[in-house]
Amino acid sequence: MQAVLWDMDGVLVDSEEYWVELEEERVLPEAVGEGVVADEEITGMNYREIYDYLEAHYGDQLRVDRETLEAHYEDAAEELYGERVDLLEGFEGLAEELDKRDVALAVVSSSPHDWIDIVLDRFGIREYFDAVVSGNAIDGRSKPEPLVYETGAAELGVDPADCVAVEDSENGIEAANRAGMTSIAYRTEINPGMDFSGADVVAEGPDELRETVLAVVDGER
Template identity: 30%
Template sequence: MTAPANDARVLICDCDGVLIDSETIAADVLVRELEARWPGVAARPIVLPLLGLRTERVLDCASARVGRALADSDIEAIRRSVEAAAVQAPIVDGIDAALARIDLTIACASNSRRHYVDAALRRTGLKRFFGERLFCADGVARPKPAPDVYLAAAQALGVAPSQCLVVEDSATGVTAASAAGMTVLGFVGGGHASPRQVDALRAIGARRVFDDMRELPGLVSR
């Protein structure tokens, strides 16, 4: 087991893109659903920069960008389609072995809804690392990039934010964890990652950026 050499007592992982390699799947569903509703619109360049936000927020931003509204029923239908596809995604390569080597309390803080996170972790077998330490956007007033979900996790776990080490894959998540006063590691090894993401995550506060989960135990121990 890898023990931390720093003050960290808790490792908090985002779900989509860190535990579950679901962001590419989610993006594909969003693009398909939007292009079906908005003929002539190329949705992918609009959607990709918004990954990490809640699905509802992605759709709001996309609507504003193209000047086309979505009915509430469309938003709910798209959200359900995204969840149904993403919950079947594989785990991020190496995450199970990495978590097994880390001698910290491990929690999850996600911009997704709790029922989805719980289902995804149960299906993949990762739930054993987290128990009920799942903190999700539907349990706080403001989703990421606000720090609420991270502050709620620290409070529930009885630790100071400065004692939390976070793994995030998006600018939205890094912004949230940094605003909460936590140390952040940026992960860019998911199927949706791009070269620009490395610089972006560093620029907004990630202490280190890495692309292979086999590195995580060593990063935790530093």
């Protein structure tokens, strides 16, 4: 394998638990009512596409406008990424191991570029990445569409078949698979019941993820 492409939310940083909390306690109850939408339905989606999803699947129950829903995410993002989230344990060491193998790295996230920039700059990890792709900036088509991963591979100059994608959601796994990549699902305390049957490999916790990424890159799994 020549490249590893990283999802940001829930993988590089533990932001997913904060977004889920926001969605469960405020966004979804206000938009369609409590207990109507399951978290995994929207996990991994661009926040601007969530309204489209709710309108398409729960249109008769939708009771907020697009601006109101998007504002919840935008208002929370700066504090969340700038102060609350933590970086994936051991990421820098893993990135250095991959660099020794001449493996390229990219961030491939549904989040806006300025949110990604906060994370890269706050933790000082921008130097590890050869490309940064925001699904928010790609023709309105984010995960589970494969375009973000196809774009990431193109920016790295690597065939998708030679890429590994690390994801924490069903939508992300589907996007990586449709792009023709090997997919690693990262299971954490926030997604214990997520259906990862579509992933090529599942890793639980940061230590197992590190071992799994290196094993897949080295062709041992």
